[in-house]
Each structure stands twice: as C-alpha cells, then as structure tokens.
Amino acid sequence: MISKTRAGMTISRLAALAVIAALPTACARHAGPVVAASELAATPDVYHLGLGDKLRVNVFGEPSLSGEYQVSGNGAVTMPLIGDVKAVGLTARELEAALTTRYAAGYLKQPRIAVEVFDFRPYSILGEVQRPGRYQTSEGLTVLGAVAAAGGYTYRANTHQVFLRRAGETAEHQVTLDRDFPIQPGDIVRVGERYF
Known part of the structure; x- marks a missing residue:
C-alpha cells in the first residue's frame, strides 16, 4: 500500500511531466505557423525596395x-x-x-x-537576447551577427535554433544554427527559450 505522501508525490510528478510534454505544443501555438527552413527563400540576387529604405x-x-x-x-x-x-x-x-x-x-x-x-530598413530581434529591438541592417549580416548586436543570448536561450520571419510573410521559419543564416532587411528574428 502506497502512503498518502508518496501517492501525492507520484501525482505531482505525473502532473509535472504532463505540463513539460505540453510545452512544445503550446509554444508552437503561440508562435504562429512554423515552416521548415528548407522552404525559406534564398537571399535574392537583386534587392527589392521596402518601407523605410x-x-x-x-x-x-x-x-x-x-x-x-x-x-x-x-x-x-x-x-x-x-x-x-x-x-x-x-x-x-x-x-x-x-x-x-x-x-x-x-x-x-x-x-x-x-x-x-x-x-536599408532595419531588422528586429526579440526573445531570449540581452537587448531586443530594431537594428540597422548591413550587407552580409547573419543570424549570429544579429544576436551579437543584441548583446548575445540570455542564459535561458535556445542556442541551437531561432525562428525567422521574412518581411511580408506571416509564417516563421525554424532555422537550426548548424550554419550561419543570412538576415535580410525587414526580417524578424525570434530567439526561443530552451527547455531543461
């Protein structure tokens, strides 16, 4: 027979596991549609003008x-x-x-x-960086350069992937940081939180 204390701990652990399992789904729901980075348009050869240029x-x-x-x-x-x-x-x-x-x-x-x-019009970076905000775009800027301009990651940041939304698009692209990815003017970069 299980004591009331042990039964309470078992129920608490099960509840905690259920919350942790639901986190990725809840976060994906909060972020809007997420598509693979393979569907992300490559940097165009010719630059198209946008608001603020x-x-x-x-x-x-x-x-x-x-x-x-x-x-x-x-x-x-x-x-x-x-x-x-x-x-x-x-x-x-x-x-x-x-x-x-x-x-x-x-x-x-x-x-x-x-x-x-x-x-060029600025890009925005938000989430788990030291100084979220809008920053001036420069030629050759990459995701890691954008993170550096924002003061680097916070201790909670997921340093393996970011979410990138191109100007004029509604979907975020999940970009893994196994390679550095180019930033275009008007992009929005979101650095997510890692889960322990």
Whole structure:
C-alpha cells in the first residue's frame, strides 16, 4: 500500500511531466505557423525596395531634383515636380526606369537618373537576447551577427535554433544554427527559450 505522501508525490510528478510534454505544443501555438527552413527563400540576387529604405537619387544635370529620399509608409518616394512614385517591391533599376518615364512626360528632356540604396530598413530581434529591438541592417549580416548586436543570448536561450520571419510573410521559419543564416532587411528574428 502506497502512503498518502508518496501517492501525492507520484501525482505531482505525473502532473509535472504532463505540463513539460505540453510545452512544445503550446509554444508552437503561440508562435504562429512554423515552416521548415528548407522552404525559406534564398537571399535574392537583386534587392527589392521596402518601407523605410533610404535612397540616393541622382538626376544628372538637375541638382535641385537630386538628393536623399526615403520610401514612405505608403510605399512610395516623393519626388520634386512629379510627386509620389511607387517604390516598394521594385529594384533600384526598376525605380530608375519609373522615374525616367515620369520626368520625361513633360518635365525633362531625356532625363538620366541613378538610384542607390544607402541605408536599408532595419531588422528586429526579440526573445531570449540581452537587448531586443530594431537594428540597422548591413550587407552580409547573419543570424549570429544579429544576436551579437543584441548583446548575445540570455542564459535561458535556445542556442541551437531561432525562428525567422521574412518581411511580408506571416509564417516563421525554424532555422537550426548548424550554419550561419543570412538576415535580410525587414526580417524578424525570434530567439526561443530552451527547455531543461
């Protein structure tokens, strides 16, 4: 016959095991849809503009039209004389063509325009890092570089995998850190908690 104390301990242990078993499911439910990193789009060869990107536009021979501009919340760049020009989703070359067409329609004769991205939109990192927040994206940035910029992992962090959401997507990608993974402008990196 089991004593009341031992029976209570056995029930407590069973309850604790049930809670631990339910943790991964609860966490997955909280995080939203998670897909394998193999489905994660590779870093594109050509960069597409997004909200918050800062551009240097050079209209040759027209210093009053040239300058630094930002892709605004409505997805456009506001240019002198011609107003808003859609920029989100375009490459720098495609935006050059759009600006050239607009300026050639009654404003300038044979405009020549160059567009350069000089400051990419930031990425965000949250979860088990020392300083969660938004950070400036730089070329060649990887997940480990993003963690380092945020002050490194907390003692509770799962250092073997992170969850990555690309800009404009709703699903998180589970990325194992057996190799360093590139960060793109606008990404959201979530460092999860490890379970003992």
